[in-house]
Amino acid sequence: MSTTLTLKTAAQLRATYLRGEMLPSIFCDGCGLGNVLNYTLWALEQLGTDLDRTVFVSGIGCSSRLSGYVNADGMHTTHGRALSFASGIKAANPDLTVIVFTGDGDGVGIGGNHFLHAIRRNMDLTVILVNNFTYGMTGGQAAPTTPVGSFSTTTPYGNIEHPLDICELAKAIGAPYIARWPVSYPYQPIKSIAQGISKRGFSLIEMLVPCHTAYGRRNGLKDLEVIWQWYRDHVVLLDDYDHITQFGSPEEQAALREKIKIGVFQDVERECFDERWAALVERVKL
Amino acid sequence: MSTTLTLKTAAQLRATYLRGEMLPSIFCDGCGLGNVLNYTLWALEQLGTDLDRTVFVSGIGCSSRLSGYVNADGMHTTHGRALSFASGIKAANPDLTVIVFTGDGDGVGIGGNHFLHAIRRNMDLTVILVNNFTYGMTGGQAAPTTPVGSFSTTTPYGNIEHPLDICELAKAIGAPYIARWPVSYPYQPIKSIAQGISKRGFSLIEMLVPCHTAYGRRNGLKDLEVIWQWYRDHVVLLDDYDHITQFGSPEEQAALREKIKIGVFQDVERECFDERWAALVERVKL
Amino acid sequence: MHTILIDERWCKGCKLCAVNCPPKALHMAERFTKRGIHPPELALNGRCNGCRLCELLCPDFAITVTEEAGVHL
Amino acid sequence: MHTILIDERWCKGCKLCAVNCPPKALHMAERFTKRGIHPPELALNGRCNGCRLCELLCPDFAITVTEEAGVHL
Amino acid sequence: MSTYRERIRQALGGKVQFVQGDDACAYGAILAGCTFFAGYPITPATEVAERMSEILPLLGGCYIQMEDEIASLGAIIGASWTGAKVMTATSGPGFSLMQENLGYGIMTETPCVIINVQRSGPSTGQPTLAAYGDMMQARWGTHGDHEIIMLCPSNVQEALDLTIVAFNLAERYRTPVLLFIDGELGHMRERLVIPEDGEFELVDRVRAERRAGYKPFEAGESLVPAFAPFGSGYRTYVTGLTHNEQGLPRTSSAPIHDQLVRRLSDKITTHSDDIVRYEAYHTDDCEIAIVAYGLTARTCRDVVDEGRRRGIKVGMLRLITIWPFPETLVADLAKRVDAMLVPEMNLGQIVHPIREAVEGRCRVKLLAKIGGDLHSPHELLEALEELRCQPR
Amino acid sequence: MSTYRERIRQALGGKVQFVQGDDACAYGAILAGCTFFAGYPITPATEVAERMSEILPLLGGCYIQMEDEIASLGAIIGASWTGAKVMTATSGPGFSLMQENLGYGIMTETPCVIINVQRSGPSTGQPTLAAYGDMMQARWGTHGDHEIIMLCPSNVQEALDLTIVAFNLAERYRTPVLLFIDGELGHMRERLVIPEDGEFELVDRVRAERRAGYKPFEAGESLVPAFAPFGSGYRTYVTGLTHNEQGLPRTSSAPIHDQLVRRLSDKITTHSDDIVRYEAYHTDDCEIAIVAYGLTARTCRDVVDEGRRRGIKVGMLRLITIWPFPETLVADLAKRVDAMLVPEMNLGQIVHPIREAVEGRCRVKLLAKIGGDLHSPHELLEALEELRCQPR
Amino acid sequence: MRQEIRICGFGGQGVITGAVILGKAAAVYDGKIACQTQSYGPEARGGAASAMVVIADGPIGYPGVHAADVLVAMSQEAFTRYAREVKPECIIIVDPDTVFSWDIPHIVHPVRSTKIAEELGNIVVANIVMLGALTALSKVVSREAILAATLASVPARFKELNRSALEAGLEAGTGQAA
Amino acid sequence: MRQEIRICGFGGQGVITGAVILGKAAAVYDGKIACQTQSYGPEARGGAASAMVVIADGPIGYPGVHAADVLVAMSQEAFTRYAREVKPECIIIVDPDTVFSWDIPHIVHPVRSTKIAEELGNIVVANIVMLGALTALSKVVSREAILAATLASVPARFKELNRSALEAGLEAGTGQAA
Ligand SMILES: Cc1ncc(C[n+]2csc(CCOP(=O)(O)OP(=O)(O)O)c2C)c(N)n1
Ligand SMILES: Cc1ncc(C[n+]2csc(CCOP(=O)(O)OP(=O)(O)O)c2C)c(N)n1
Ligand code: SF4
Ligand code: SF4
Ligand code: SF4
Ligand code: SF4
Ligand code: SF4
Ligand code: SF4
Ligand SMILES: [Mg+2]
C-alpha cells in the first residue's frame, strides 16, 4: 500500500467521490470532520474500492453527517444505532464493503452496546469513529470522552467523569484492527483507513478531531490554530510511549500521563461473522 | 475479614435475610442461583451490613429474580437496565449500599452499555453478575457468553459468535474490584462479595453458575453432577494460570486454552462518582 | 452429634447436598415429599461431622445442620 | 509553476490551508466572498511548491492545486 | 439441484402439521421469501426466532441474534436495503424499545415485518399470559405523524397466511408491517396446512429500472417509490431526516416535510381498500354486532351461533386489518345496527376508533378483560343479553 | 445559613427574567423541589438539562448525564425511590426510547416528571422545528393498558407554572407525569416572573406512617398507596411484574392483575376533576369553538378576537391537561356549538379523542399543519369563515 | 362433536409434551381439528402445569377447556385444582403415587405412570404411559394415531422406550376400562 | 401596540444574541411584554439565521413576525429573503459590507457594523453595533434599557467593549436618523 497521493488531483477526487449537491458541508469553518472525509476518500482511491459496492452507514451527530457527502449508497440512521444497521447490511450481503462513520457520543455513548457486540461478533465493518471529546451537534454537552475537568454546557463546573479510552476498549473486546490518529496527521489515517477496509473483520480507526466550536470554545481552545496545536502537544506515538516508559527521564514519564497514545493498536487476523456464517450454511444447507 | 461461618446457623441466616413468603424459589431444582444468594447473605452477615440501608437492584432474568428473595428494599427493573436504576439510587442517596444482581444476558447482553458507563463513572455499586452461558429465563437462547460451538435454541447448529470475557471487559474500562468464581467454590465468592461491598466504587463479582436446564440440557450437561464437574474441570486460578504460562509443559499450556480463569482480577482504589460529585457540590454550593 | 433438618416446602430434591457431603453422610430418601421429590436424609447417624457444607451448597435454603433432634418443618 | 483554485461556494475561510502551508505561500485575502468570509490566495506567485498539503488539509474540499492558470469557480 | 421454492418446502417439513402460532409466523415468513431475521429472545415470541434460526441456515439465509430489540430492528432495516425480505419478532417490552427505529423504518420506506406476540402489560406484567394491550401502541407508539399497517390473525393457520400477507403489504407499500398475535395464540398448537405455491400471492417491491434520473424517494401515482438495493449502483442515500425526492436531508423546508410526511401517510390511507381485510359473519341482518379481533373473535363466533339460537339477531364483524382502521366499514355497520359489543383483552383500545367511527349512531359497549384469561362464551352471551334488553 | 427555599431563589437569579421555555421548565422543577435530574442531550430539549446541570450543584442536588434516554428514565425512577423529586427531559427520538421504562414507572407508581420538547417527526425528521406529533404517543406509546397525565403549556410563564403542577400531580398520584412543549416554545424567550413561595401549591407524596402491617402497594380510597423511600427500613420490593399489595410478583393471577391494572388506571380517571385544567375563552355563547392547545392556542386567541370583530361567534377551549382527556368537557361543548375547529401541528391527533367525545353532535374540522411553521392567523380565520358558511 | 382433554401435574413431568402428542395424533393422524393450549406459572419448572387439548370435527372457537371430558392428573395440587372443572361423565386418570386423595363422585382410574416409567428405565416417559392409558380409556384418538404421533415426536434413540411406555399405558388403561 | 423586529444574517454573526438582548431590554428593563424566537437551518454555523422579537403592551399571541417594523440584515442572503416580509414603513438597517444590493422601495440605513466592530477590536460585537443603531433609529426600546440589557448579558471582561460597540451603533444610527 503506497501513500503517494499523486494519482488524482483533489478536483478529480471530489468529482468522483462527493455528492456535489450536498456541499458546502454543514460543518463549522475549519471543523476537522472534512479532513476525515478527505482522508477516507484518498484511502478509497488508493484501494480502488468500487463505490457501487460500498455502503456508508452512520448514526446521528456532526460526524455522522459524513455519510451524506459520499456519492455512494449511504444510510444515516438513528442516534447510536449505526452499527446495528451496518451489521444487518453486512450480514445480509457480505459482498458489500460497509464503512461506518460515527462519533464518540454516537459510537460509544448511546451506542456503546452495539460497539461491544459488533466487535465481539467481529462483523466485517470499518468504523471511522470521530472523537471530538463532546456532543458537537447538540452544542457541546459532556460526552463519555470528555476529559476530567473540562467544561461543557452540562459540566459548567468541570467534568468529574472518567473518559473512556475507546481503542483500549476495542482491544479488550478483540477488534482485529485498531488505530488512532489526530486529524492533523494526514498520511497515517489514510493508510489506516485503507488497512481497515482491507481487513476482514472489525476495524476501528479513531480520529481525534478538534471541535473548536462546541468543545474548544469552553476550554480555551476556540482558536483553530490553538486547538490544532493542543492536539500536536497532547499526542504521543505508541512506539515513543513505550520507549519513554522504558528509558525516559522522570519528567518525560510524567509528561506522558497527559498524552493520548496514537498509532496502530492492533493488527491481527480473526475470523469474522460472515465467514463463520458462510461456513455454517455450507455445512447444513439443503 | 474472616471466612468463619459460625456466627449464625443457616436457619438464623434465613430468618434474618429472606422473604419467607417468596420461597420456594422459582428456580429449577439444583440451580446454582440459590447458592449465589446464599453466599451473598453470608457476605452481608460477615460485614454486618444494615439491611435497612441496603437496596438490591436487578434487571430481568432468572438471575435477576434474586433481588426478590432478600428481605430488604429491592427493585426488579426492566431487562438490561438494572445499572441505570441502581446508578440513580446511588447518585440520589450515596449513603445507601446498592447491590445489583444481574445475568450475563441482562448485564452485558442487552445491558452492556449501562455496564460500560457505570464502570466508567465508577458508580459505587456491587454487581453480582451470574454468567450461565445462556438466556435461562427465556428457555436457553444463545447469550453473548455462550461458548463457540455450543448448542442453544437459537444456535441449533452450534454457536459461531465469540463469547465475551466479562471480567476482562470490566478491567479494560477500569472497574476497581473484579473477581470471578464458580458456584462450586463457596468460600471465595463470599469473601469477594464482601470485599466488593466494602470497596468504594464499582465492584464486579462474576459468578459462573451452571444452568443445567436451559444450557446443560442441550450440551450434554443436563445432569447436575456432570455439569458441576464440568465447571471443576474448566476453571483455573489466576495464579495457576500465570504459573503454567511461565513454567508449564506444552500439554499443560495447551490445556489452558480450554479453561476459564477464576480469582480476583482487580483490586485497586479509584475515586468514585459520588465522592467526586460531593466534592463538586462542596466547591460550588450556595 | 449432628442432625439435619429439611424444610420440605423448599427442598427440590436436587441432591447437591448429598453429592457434596464430604463424609457422604446424606442420601436421598425413597419417599416423595408433597412436592413430589425425594428429600435427602442422614444415611447413618453419626457420620455427619457438622461441617455445614450442605447448608452452604443447598441452593434452596432447605437444609439446616443442628445438634438438636431433627424435626420436619 | 503552481497556482491554486478556490471554490468560493465551499471555502469557509478557516485558514487551515494558509496556516499549514509549509512555505507559507498562502494568505487570506482582504475581500469577502459571497459567504462573507475572507478566502485564501497565493501570497507571492512562485512560492508554492505544489506539495498539496493544503488540498489534503482543507476540510471543505475548496482548494485545488494546479499547474494551470487560476480561475475562480 | 432443487429450486429455492422446493427447498423451502423441504425445510418446512410435512404438509400437515400440529404447531404453534409462533411457528406458523416463521413458516409464513419463509414461504413469503424472508431470507433475513434478526431478533432478541422474549417470551412469548421466542419461538418465532427459534424456528427462523433452524430454517434459515438450511436455505442459505441469515439469522442473527442481536444484543437487543433496538439493534434487531436496526439490523433488519439495514438488511432490507440490500434487497432482502426481512422480519423480527418480539413482545411488549421489546416492541416498546423498537419504537424509535420503527419510525425510522416508516420514514425511510423500508419493507419489513414485525411480529408482536403480545403479553400482558404494562411493563413486564404477566410475561406468559395473553393480552391485546399493544393495539393502540402499534398505531401511536413512535413519535411523529405516521400511518401503520397491522394485521391480527385469530388462529394458527391464519397466522401463517397473514404473515405472507404482511410481507406482501410491506413490499407493496414499502413500509414496516406489523402482525400482532398474543401469547396464547403464539403458544397454541393447531392443525396447520402448509399452502402450495400458487395458492397464495407473492409480492416483490417494485425495482428501479434505470439509473439515469432515478430519484430514490420520488413516487408516481402509487405513491410508492421504486427501490434500488444497496450495491446495485444507484447510490441511494437513506436518512430519517426530512429529505427530498433525491433522499437528501432538507430539514428546514416546511413544504418538503409536508409533502413527504403526507405522502407516507397517504400511500397507506389511499390504499386502504387493498389493505383492509375483515370477516363479516351474520352481519347482514343483525341488530347487535360484535366487533372483535384476534383470539377473542374465535369465541365470538361460537357466541354468535349460540346467540342466534337464543333468538338474538347478532352478527360479528371480525377485524383482520386493524390499522389502517376500517373506519367506513364500521361507520356503515353502525348505521345498520342498534348496538355494538366490543370485547377486548385490554381495558379498551380499539373501542376508541370504533366509537370515533360510530359517531353516536349506535350504542357501543366495551367488554374489557385483562389478566390473561380469555372472554368466556358465557360472559359474552351475558353482555349480549344485556345489550338486547337496554333499548337505545 | 439560608434555608433551602431561600437558596433556590438565589440559584434562580432575578425575579423577572427573559428566558426560554426550556429554562422555565428547569426553573419550575427547581421550585417544585426537584433535586435529581438525569438526562441525555437532544435538540430542542437540551437546555432543560443544561439549566439543571447549572442549578442543581448549587443546591446540593444531583445532575447526572446518562448514556442514553433509557438510562436517564431508569436513573430518575431509581432516584425517586430514595424519596427525591426527579425529572428528565427529552424530545421525540428520546421519548420513543423511554417507552419501556415509562411503563415501568407507571406500573411501579413512581413519581417523576418527563419533559418532551417536541420536534418534527417521524424519526429524526426536522430536529430544530416545532411540532406536536407526539401527543398520541404520550397516551399510547408504551405497551399494555395504562393511563397517563400530560400537560401542555402555551407560553414560557406557563411552562414554569405547569412544571410545578406536573410535580405536584406526580407526587399526589404517584405516577409519571408528562409535560409537553415544542421546539419553538422551548427556545422561545419571554418575560418570566418567578413566583414567590406561597403563590403556588407544593405537594409531597404521602408517606407511610408505620412499618407494622405496611403494604407498599395497598391503596385506600385515594387509590394511591403510601410511600416509603428506600433506606427507611420498610423494605419495599418494587417490580414491573404484576404484583400483590405487598409488592411481590404474582404473574399468573388474573384477579391480582385485573385489580392492580384497573386501580392504576382508576387512580387517574377518577381524579380527573383534580387533574384536568383548561381555559375557556368566549365559549359561553359561541357557535364555533376552536379547540386548541400548546403553541397554536396563542394564535387562536388572537383569532377569536379577530373573528368576533368580524361577527363570527367564535370561542376557544384551550386544553391544558391533554391526558386524561377531558371527555365530558368536550362532549358538553359539542352540545352547544355548531362546529369545532381543531388546529393541530400534526396530521390530526387530539382530533381523535375529540371526535370520539363529540359523538357526531357537531361538526369537527381538523386544520392540520406540519413542517415546522405555526398556523398563521390568516389561515385560521379562513378556516373559521369556511366553517361558518357550511351549515350543518 | 367437541371433546376437551386436560393433562396436568408439575412442571417437568411432560404434561405439555403429552398434550402436544395427543393433539398431533388427532390433527395430523386422525385428520380431526385439534387445538392445544397450556397454562403454567413462572415456576414452570416445579410449579403447577396444565395442558389442554380440544378435539372437534369442525372449527374450534373458544380454545380452552370449559369442562373436561378427560382429565389426567399427575400431581395432587393439579388434581385438586382441576377436578372441579370436569363433565359429569368425565374420564379421570391419576397417578396414585402423586395424587393421594380423590374424593369426588367420579370413577377415578389410577395408573401408576411414574412407577411404570421408572421400571421402563426412564421416569420422563410417565407422560407417555398416561397417553396410552388415556387412549385406551377414552378413545379420543385412535391407537394408530397416538402411536404414530408419539414416534414422530421423539428422537430416534428414544423411540423404543416411548413405544414401550405407550404400550404399557394402553395395557394399564385397557385393564382399567374393563 | 405590537412591534415586530427581525435581525438576520449568517449563523455566527450573533443575530440571535442581538435579538435576545433586545427582547430582554424590552421585557426586563422597559417592563413591556416581549417574545423572541428564531429560525435557522442545520447549517446554524454559516447558514442563514434569523431572530425575531415581538414587543407589545399586552399578551402576545402569534409569536412570529408577520411583517417587520424593523429589519436588521447582516447578509445578502438574509436580506433578500426577509426584505419581502416588512411593513411599508419598516425601518431597514443593513451592513453594506455584507449586503451589497438593496433595491427596494424603502429607506435603507447602511451601518458598517462589521467594520466598526473590527475597529473596536473584535468582530463579534457587530451585532451590538446593530443594536445601537436599531435603538437610535426605531426607539422600540429605550437607550437605558438596551444598555442595561447588553451589560447584563456579557461577561465582565467584555463589558467595556460592548458598551463601546453599543455607543458606536447609537451614534451611527443617530447620524442616519438625521
Ligand atoms: C435518541 C436520540 N437521542 C439524542 C439525540 C440528539 N443528538 C443528536 S447528535 C447527538 C450527539 C452526537 O455526538 P457525537 O456522536 O459525538 O457526534 P458529534 O456531533 O460530536 O460529531 C445527540 C445527543 C438524538 N438525535 N437521538
Ligand atoms: C426488553 C426485553 N427483552 C427481552 C426480554 C425477555 N427476557 C427476559 S429474561 C431474558 C434473558 C435473561 O438472561 P440472563 O440475564 O442471562 O438471565 P438468566 O435467566 O440466564 O439468569 C430475556 C431475553 C425482556 N423481558 N425484556
Ligand atoms: S460543532 Fe464541532 S464537530 Fe460539529 S461541525 Fe462544529 S466544530 Fe465540527
Ligand atoms: S433455567 Fe437455568 S438459570 Fe434459570 S432457574 Fe433453571 S437452571 Fe437456573
Ligand atoms: S441441596 Fe437442598 S434442595 Fe437439594 S436436595 Fe439437598 S436439601 Fe434438597
Ligand atoms: S454438615 Fe457436612 S457432613 Fe454433615 S451432612 Fe452436611 S455436608 Fe455432610
Ligand atoms: S482550508 Fe479550505 S475552507 Fe479553509 S480557508 Fe483554506 S480553502 Fe478555505
Ligand atoms: S500546494 Fe503546498 S506549498 Fe502550495 S499552497 Fe498548498 S500547501 Fe502551500
Ligand atoms: Mg462527538
Ligand SMILES: [Mg+2]
Ligand atoms: Mg444468563
